[in-house]
Amino acid sequence: MGIFEGMERKASVGIAKDRLRTLIVSDRIDCNPNVGELFQKDLFATISKYIDTTPETFDVSISRSRITITLTGEKL
Amino acid sequence: MGEIIVVTSGKGGVGKTTTTANIGAGLAKLSKKVLVIDTDLGLRNLDVVMGLENRIVYNLVDVIEGKCRLKQAAIKDKRYEGLYLLPSAQTKDKSAISPEQMRKLTAELRDEYDYVLLDCPAGIEQGFQNAVAGADKAIVVTTPEVSAIRDADRIIGLLETQQLRNLELVINRIRIDMVKRGDMMSVDDVTEILPIHLLGAIPDDEQVVVATNQGEPVIDQDCLSGKAYMNICRRIIGEDIPIMNMDEKGGLLSRLSHLFKKN
Numbered sequence: 001m002g003i004f005e006g007m008e009r010k011a012s013v014g015i016a017k018d019r020l021r022t023l024i025v026s027d028r029i030d031c032n033p034n035v036g037e038l039f040q041k042d043l044f045a046t047i048s049k050y051i052d053t054t055p056e057t058f059d060v061s062i063s064r065s066r067i068t069i070t071l072t073g074e075k076l
Numbered sequence: 077m078g079e080i081i082v083v084t085s086g087k088g089g090v091g092k093t094t095t096t097a098n099i100g101a102g103l104a105k106l107s108k109k110v111l112v113i114d115t116d117l118g119l120r121n122l123d124v125v126m127g128l129e130n131r132i133v134y135n136l137v138d139v140i141e142g143k144c145r146l147k148q149a150a151i152k153d154k155r156y157e158g159l160y161l162l163p164s165a166q167t168k169d170k171s172a173i174s175p176e177q178m179r180k181l182t183a184e185l186r187d188e189y190d191y192v193l194l195d196c197p198a199g200i201e202q203g204f205q206n207a208v209a210g211a212d213k214a215i216v217v218t219t220p221e222v223s224a225i226r227d228a229d230r231i232i233g234l235l236e237t238q239q240l241r242n243l244e245l246v247i248n249r250i251r252i253d254m255v256k257r258g259d260m261m262s263v264d265d266v267t268e269i270l271p272i273h274l275l276g277a278i279p280d281d282e283q284v285v286v287a288t289n290q291g292e293p294v295i296d297q298d299c300l301s302g303k304a305y306m307n308i309c310r311r312i313i314g315e316d317i318p319i320m321n322m323d324e325k326g327g328l329l330s331r332l333s334h335l336f337k338k339n
Contacts, residue, residue: 011258013265016222020269023222024229063271064233
């Protein structure tokens, strides 16, 4: 097994990117790291009251000067 | 009219000074008149990286305090026509100069040089404020690590609040072997997170350590990091140079071993 252990280990880039995204959002809007997620949930709850959307087609991104809500998967 | 460029990063140890020295030498090699200024008061280092530490007479603080003229303090690098260094003061602290004084100094230098590069100290305190005060453009240096990228993002925010919006990114110390096995963020991973224009990517290269030991720039050596720095310089002067594929330059042996690995 010894030789294969290294190959089974999950690549660490995904973890680094996830941690960074959380960190940067909290740095940018000056809040606790978990606020970004709660914020996204609240926005989804509000928006889905008026617009037909699912968590899969809903995304919030935060930059320093703008909060962008993106809805994908437009229906015909 | 010359351009004032500050090289900054937030986090220490990511390669600001090495980047300043090599871009300075590279621009001089492209026949530009360049002044590199070490703004890290109390922790002078750019002179050592450039191998000019034995020729210091006056420093940045002397020039600002009017103890000497710039021409007396600027050290001419004999290896590169048109390259000059204004060293920092080793015995003063950050409060010896103010952002206002830096703004005045850089404004005067604009007529004299094609490019003025300011090597910024780590951190976001007064040393940083001094270094960025008179700049037209900032080169933000980072490495593909969580802490360095986080600090770079913070620096980008601070520069934007200071109305400095001409920002360029340099990603330093990329290890292509680690990127390939998914253990280091790639150039694309970093640019996806940091919202500024990519000026260049520098591979992690032992030759940089060797060159720094000798007080020489790497731009004249036959190595990947030297080529990457020269590419950055060409982009600064307006040439359209694609970002280097660090994988390509592996040589026959590594290409062969790569072939075997696939099978």
